[in-house]
Amino acid sequence: xxxxxxxxxxxxxxxxxxxxxxxxxxxxxxxxxxxxxxxxxxxxxxxxxxxxxxxxxxxxxxxxxxxxxxxxxxxxxxxxxxxxxxxxxxxxxxxxxxxxxxxxxxxxxxxxxxxxxxxxxxxxxxxxxxxxxxxxxxxxxxxxxxxxxxxxxxxxxxxxxxxxxxxxxxxxxxxxxxxxxxxxxxxxxxxxxxxxxx
Ligand SMILES: [Zn+2]
Numbered sequence: 001x002x003x004x005x006x007x008x009x010x011x012x013x014x015x016x017x018x019x020x021x022x023x024x025x026x027x028x029x030x031x032x033x034x035x036x037x038x039x040x041x042x043x044x045x046x047x048x049x050x051x052x053x054x055x056x057x058x059x060x061x062x063x064x065x066x067x068x069x070x071x072x073x074x075x076x077x078x079x080x081x082x083x084x085x086x087x088x089x090x091x092x093x094x095x096x097x098x099x100x101x102x103x104x105x106x107x108x109x110x111x112x113x114x115x116x117x118x119x120x121x122x123x124x125x126x127x128x129x130x131x132x133x134x135x136x137x138x139x140x141x142x143x144x145x146x147x148x149x150x151x152x153x154x155x156x157x158x159x160x161x162x163x164x165x166x167x168x169x170x171x172x173x174x175x176x177x178x179x180x181x182x183x184x185x186x187x188x189x190x191x192x193x194x195x196x197x198x
Contacts, residue, residue, distance in 0.1 A: 030092065032152030033142065034102040034159055035175070036109040037166035042082035042124055049111045051079040051087035058097070067094035076107040078138060084130025086138055102159035105152075108138065114167030126169045136178055143182045150176040150183065 040049055047053070051074055058064075059073040066072075072090035075097030079087045089107070090096070098107035110131050112124045127135070142148060155172050156165035 029146045030104065030106045032102075032105045032148060032154060033139075034096075034099045034105045034107050034154050034156055035166050035170065035172070036076065036098060036107060036156045037114050037170065038109055038111045039113045039115070039165065039167075040111065041113070042111055042128075048081050048083060050081055051076075051089050054079060054089070054109070063097035065090065065094055065097060067091055076109040078106070078108045080108065080110045080131045080134050080138070082111050082124060082128050082131060084128065084134040086134050099156050099159050102154065102156070105154065105159075106142065108135070110135065110166065110170075114169040115164050116168050127171070132171075135175065139175070139179055140182055143179055144186060147186075148179060148183070150180040153179050 038049055038054065042049060044053070054076065055072075055074040058075050063075040064071050064073045067090065072094060074089040076089040077092055077094075077096060079089055081087065089109075092106060096103040096105065096107045098109070099105070110127050112127060112131070114124075114126055116125075139148075139153075153172075153176055155170060157163055
């Protein structure tokens with residue numbers, strides 16, 4: 001075999017390997033994101049509803065999962081408190097326990113009850129501005145990490161059907177628009193990044 005043919009073959013092998021790695025990253029990552037609300041007030045007994053409180057609730061519901069030698073009860077991967085603080089639930093690599101047909105997705109739960117008929121009974125009845133800002137930031141990180149498209153962002157109701165979660169006041173259209181813009185910006189940045197190196 002000539003040197004040129006060998007070089008061509010090596011380039012082909014390398015390209016195949018790169019393509020395989022990229023597609024396997026997508027295959028093995030989460031299928032998307034499922035958004036929830038806690039259907040609870042923002043505070044209980046004067047305390048902010050938090051990931052550790054939800055961990056206790058889910059302990060009673062038997063959602064535990066062992067991952068890398070540690071047991072997690074909380075079914076969500078992230079919780080966003082009413083003050084906009086993002087708390088970790090179970091690790092991203094650990095299968096979720098938050099939606100019967102969506103546990104292969106990351107679960108993000110915003111504290112509150114965003115169902116119209118619950119208005120006045122609980123607080124907040126819409127996500128707080130701090131929660132929305134935090135969600136935007138979290139999506140920025142996750143879209144960059146997993147290359148999610150807007151069609152991969154679901155509400156719990158969309159995947160399971162038999163729930164109102166995260167309520168009819170949750171602005172899913174706005175969130176999908178964010179993801180569409182984030183994905184577009186990421187693509188532009190990658191093109192710009194490539195051309196600027198030449
Ligand atoms: Zn839910």
